[in-house]
Amino acid sequence: MSFDTDASWPVGLLRIFDIARTSHGSFENRYYGAYTKMLTYCFGEGFDFVVAPQAPPTDKSRDTVDFIVYFIVFDVAQQRPVFLIEVKDDAHNLIPTKRKAADEQMRERYDELLRDCPIPLLYGLSVLGTGMRVYCGNKARKAVTPPFVETNRHFVLPDDYLQDEWSVDILSLGGFSEMKQIVAYIKDESAKL
Template sequence: MPFDTDTAWPAPLKTIFEVSRATLGTLEHRYYGPYDKLLNYCFDGFDYFVAPRAPPRDDTTETVDFVVYLIVMNQHRQPVFLIEPISRCVPAMMTFFIIAPLPILYSLSSIGTNMRVYIGDAATMTLNPPRVTTSPNRVLDRKYLEDAWNVDILSAEGFVKIKEIVNFIKTTPPVNVNNPCMHLQFTLTTHPLICPQDKFIASSLPESPAVARVGCRDRA
């Protein structure tokens, strides 16, 4: 069942999400596998690979700041697609823009299976929709999620949007091929105050170095 020719999500993939949604356990462990499977289905073959970041330890004191995070890279270890919201840390996105091979870097923010697509322009180093400023004490405005994550990734609309993104990634000639990244280290974040039960939100690379680290060194 190749993604390039399919017209809808395969039923077995939907089953994986449904079973994981009903499974007891931490939010990270519920959705980590399903999203990894979805990305590997979209990017099969050897031109791209999915790089996961392990969930935090159960005894971590930073549980408000962790979620599942996945990044799709090309063969040169350059990022082409992210699953995480990138609205909190513009400096970290600058790092992504510098090493990204394509003119547009897409990022998917998900709350359960509800998604929001961010579009990063590497030339202007801007983000659309723009960054949302949040309180330093991490108390989010009641309207923070309003009309934002209103597309289910498993719906027909979600499939069409993901296919549009994947087709762009696979068919767009690279504009940055001389800056391969040999090492990327990421951490993901959850917000349980706004994510009850099976819902989660990936938060990109928070400002605290104890929570997230980004490193890049050129090929030796």
């Protein structure tokens, strides 16, 4: 079983996510193990990359209503970030202000990490439960895609603000394919260092 050669997520990993999704524990630890296992599977159990859970950057983000699970994958030789993922509860996809906050927090991570990335592109995922949105920071251009969607501060956010942006389930074949492309890019670029 190897991410590089597999054509879909392993059944065991899907089972771990099913258990996490139906768990009645606090979100703070519900998906923690599942995403740790997924990232270890994707980047391998060797010694080239390390999956490092990160402490939330501010006291505000530890509020149990808006808790963040946030991981960075480091290239071991460089000790610099090559991938990031921020995980929030599924319910965040239902509320426009929560989707906006998830997007803003990813952009804050890029402000903190992009300059330290040793490869040209820093990929990141914002995941609401298992719905993912892919981000890509271009180190040379100092730009992040997708572009920020401006809002009118004088009005309430529309109900459909960023509504379909987390529509790809990371556990689907489409999610698996997207992860394969991202991880292959990271491994190829890191090998050149």
